[in-house]
Amino acid sequence: MPRSKTCAAASRSPCSDWPRRHARHYPKGAATRDGSGRRHRRAISSVPFLPPNRCPMSQQPKTAIQPTRAQDYPEWYLQVIKAADMAENSPVRGCMVIKPWGYALWENIQRTLDGMFKETGHVNAYFPLFIPLSYLQKEAQHVDGFAKECAVVTHSRLEAGPDGKLVPASPLEEPLIVRPTSETIIGESFARWVQSYRDLPLLINQWANVVRWEMRTRLFLRTAEFLWQEGHTVHADEADARAETMRMLDVYADFAEQHLAMPVIKGRKTDSERFPGAVDTYCIEAMMQDRKALQSGTSHYLGQNFARSSNIRFQDEAGQMQFAHTTSWGVSTRLIGGMIMTHADDDGLIVPPRLAPQHVVILPIYRDAADRANVLAYCESLKTELHAQRLGDERLRVTIDDRDLRGGEKTWSWVKKGVPLRIDVGPRDIAAGSVFVARRDTGEKESVDRSEFVGTVIARLQAIQDNLLARAKAFRTEHTRVIDSKDELYAWFTPQSGDKPEIHGGFALCHWNGSAAVEAQLKEELKVTIRCIPLEGEWGYDATPGQCVMTGEPSVGRVVLAKAY
RNA sequence: CGGGGCGUAGCGCAGUCCGGUUAGCGCGCUUGACUGGGGGUCAAGAGGUCGGAGGUUCGAAUCCUCUCGCCCCGACCA
Numbered sequence: 312m313p314r315s316k317t318c319a320a321a322s323r324s325p326c327s328d329w330p331r332r333h334a335r336h337y338p339k340g341a342a343t344r345d346g347s348g349r350r351h352r353r354a355i356s357s358v359p360f361l362p363p364n365r366c367p368m369s370q371q372p373k374t375a376i377q378p379t380r381a382q383d384y385p386e387w388y389l390q391v392i393k394a395a396d397m398a399e400n401s402p403v404r405g406c407m408v409i410k411p412w413g414y415a416l417w418e419n420i421q422r423t424l425d426g427m428f429k430e431t432g433h434v435n436a437y438f439p440l441f442i443p444l445s446y447l448q449k450e451a452q453h454v455d456g457f458a459k460e461c462a463v464v465t466h467s468r469l470e471a472g473p474d475g476k477l478v479p480a481s482p483l484e485e486p487l488i489v490r491p492t493s494e495t496i497i498g499e500s501f502a503r504w505v506q507s508y509r510d511l512p513l514l515i516n517q518w519a520n521v522v523r524w525e526m527r528t529r530l531f532l533r534t535a536e537f538l539w540q541e542g543h544t545v546h547a548d549e550a551d552a553r554a555e556t557m558r559m560l561d562v563y564a565d566f567a568e569q570h571l572a573m574p575v576i577k578g579r580k581t582d583s584e585r586f587p588g589a590v591d592t593y594c595i596e597a598m599m600q601d602r603k604a605l606q607s608g609t610s611h612y613l614g615q616n617f618a619r620s621s622n623i624r625f626q627d628e629a630g631q632m633q634f635a636h637t638t639s640w641g642v643s644t645r646l647i648g649g650m651i652m653t654h655a656d657d658d659g660l661i662v663p664p665r666l667a668p669q670h671v672v673i674l675p676i677y678r679d680a681a682d683r684a685n686v687l688a689y690c691e692s693l694k695t696e697l698h699a700q701r702l703g704d705e706r707l708r709v710t711i712d713d714r715d716l717r718g719g720e721k722t723w724s725w726v727k728k729g730v731p732l733r734i735d736v737g738p739r740d741i742a743a744g745s746v747f748v749a750r751r752d753t754g755e756k757e758s759v760d761r762s763e764f765v766g767t768v769i770a771r772l773q774a775i776q777d778n779l780l781a782r783a784k785a786f787r788t789e790h791t792r793v794i795d796s797k798d799e800l801y802a803w804f805t806p807q808s809g810d811k812p813e814i815h816g817g818f819a820l821c822h823w824n825g826s827a828a829v830e831a832q833l834k835e836e837l838k839v840t841i842r843c844i845p846l847e848g849e850w851g852y853d854a855t856p857g858q859c860v861m862t863g864e865p866s867v868g869r870v871v872l873a874k875a876y
Numbered sequence: 877c878g879g880g881g882c883g884u885a886g887c888g889c890a891g892u893c894c895g896g897u898u899a900g901c902g903c904g905c906u907u908g909a910c911u912g913g914g915g916g917u918c919a920a921g922a923g924g925u926c927g928g929a930g931g932u933u934c935g936a937a938u939c940c941u942c943u944c945g946c947c948c949c950g951a952c953c954a
Contacts, residue, residue: 539954586954674913676912717912719912719913719915722914739913740913876954
């Protein structure tokens with residue numbers, strides 16, 4: 312007999328601590344007046360739970376994640392990660408442990424992107440984790456950008472100190488920094504690898520970890536150490552390098568939309584948001600469900616800045632020595648944070664099928680040993696039929712969950728992990744030759760003829776993928792506004808509730824006079840930044856001249872304003 | 877680095893103000909039974925040098941000093 316939703320909710324957390332919460336409101340003195348306070352407390356806290364229909368919170372719909380997005384968005388985000396068992400904080404400050412479900416997502420991101428990089432002519436290589444301090448110093452702006460957040464290695468061994476504790480010993484002649492990014496160390500190699508125009512373009516990528524000593528960290532979004540890829544390329548001229556910059560930006564945008572189902576705006580950064588040392592920084596910006604922007608990938612045209620500082624020169628066809636033009640571009644495990652905040656709901660993660668560690672989970676249901684054998688055999692053959700099919704160019708990933716858990720608990724664990732399709736298979740389904748299918752993104756459930764399901768499973772997964780993207784696009788549209796008055800702008804970015812779940816308008820498409828002073832004012836007064844200047848043809852692009860929303864001065868087009876992660 | 881909060885069992889907490897039996901509770905975990913189509917029931921168990929180091933005391937989770945770590949809020953960032 313299935314339990315009713317409200318009934319189930321009553322036995323769960325909002326209500327289970329109800330009596331205790333109220334016990335706190337007893338005057339403290341009362342508990343200890345007779346010296347047996349403990350017994351008092353015990354008596355209070357052993358009050359039986361109120362019956363479900365009396366539970367004061369039973370009106371709330373049941374959610375697997377608490378708090379909900381509306382109640383406390385940042386905490387919801389952390390709880391989703393925990394409930395899906397994706398990652399956890401480590402004993403090392405600011406660093407995370409990525410658990411198998413989270414790492415599987417990263418592996419899928421890696422595999423797909425790596426294929427796209429190869430398709431565009433790039434090859435992988437690996438450069439050192441440690442960078443001599445003097446290298447960072449070669450590019451002045453680069454130093455300014457990263458010096459404040461570098462981990463520095465100063466010693467090469469440990470010795471037992473006077474109190475028996477290990478102390479660093481044997482100082483290095485030149486300290487090493489742990490790479491926050493690799494332009495300088497890669498530049499050193501490139502300077503030797505590039506001699507002639509015939510060596511160009513040089514198209515290299517590396518998958519690596521980097522360290523940026525951040526003050527405040529959040530799982531996946533900003534950690535002291537994170538995983539990423541960084542592409543580094545060298546070109547003979549500006550046009551070629553700029554084309555590369557844009558090509559990789561397109562790769563990122565395609566990947567974000569097609570695989571992460573995360574709509575992004577391709578745009579150019581303003582001077583104040585530019586990568587330290589770059590001539591131009593381009594980015595993809597996405598809107599999260601709290602309406603804040605997440606920079607999800609960047610691609611930089613570095614001009615000849617790093618070529619000069621690293622001495623990357625080549626002899627051109629005329630025999631002249633020239634500085635090369637370089638680019639760099641990267642995406643990181645932050646994409647996983649973006650995926651969570653784009654799709655997850657109050658029941659946990661929702662994984663876009665193209666990236667799902669498991670596409671389909673089959674939950675066998677049986678009572679006794681005889682049933683078990685039948686049901687498992689049915690499940691195995693179903694798994695085989697499903698596994699033979701392909702979504703994109705990958706075989707369906709299907710798992711049978713035969714763990715010895717109660718049905719409900721097992722089901723919920725997969726809901727929280729965000730597996731696109733769940734299938735219940737019990738004796739009744741076998742008798743009817745059907746399967747019972749539940750769809751994670753919409754919550755729809757139906758009994759479907761088995762062969763029909765096998766025949767439509769790819770279409771079903773694709774429908775989920777499409778729905779997630781469409782839903783996210785609709786959300787972005789709903790929370791984006793073209794704004795031309797300063798009052799309206801301030802109203803748009805003023806939280807509607809002063810409390811924790813900050814709800815403000817979202818994105819604003821506004822005219823801007825191009826001055827850093829206006830940017831500084833926006834940041835100071837509204838905590839809003841110019842996320843990007845949309846590229847021609849992009850969503851949000853508008854290059855009809857107008858007047859700056861702040862100053863009324865002339866503007867050549869609209870920019871995207873938002874609060875950002 | 878400034879302001880605020882918190883470290884007690886795997887997780888969440890009570891106990892700290894006002895020092896005094898063997899430090900409790902919920903969830904989870906283990907074992908068994910009944911169960912099993914959205915978080916089930918019952919029974920029996922295991923699990924803690926109370927973040928760390930000093931100090932006060934006959935006696936410290938509780939008081940004092942120092943220290944480490946975490947969370948939230950502000951300035952930087954993929």
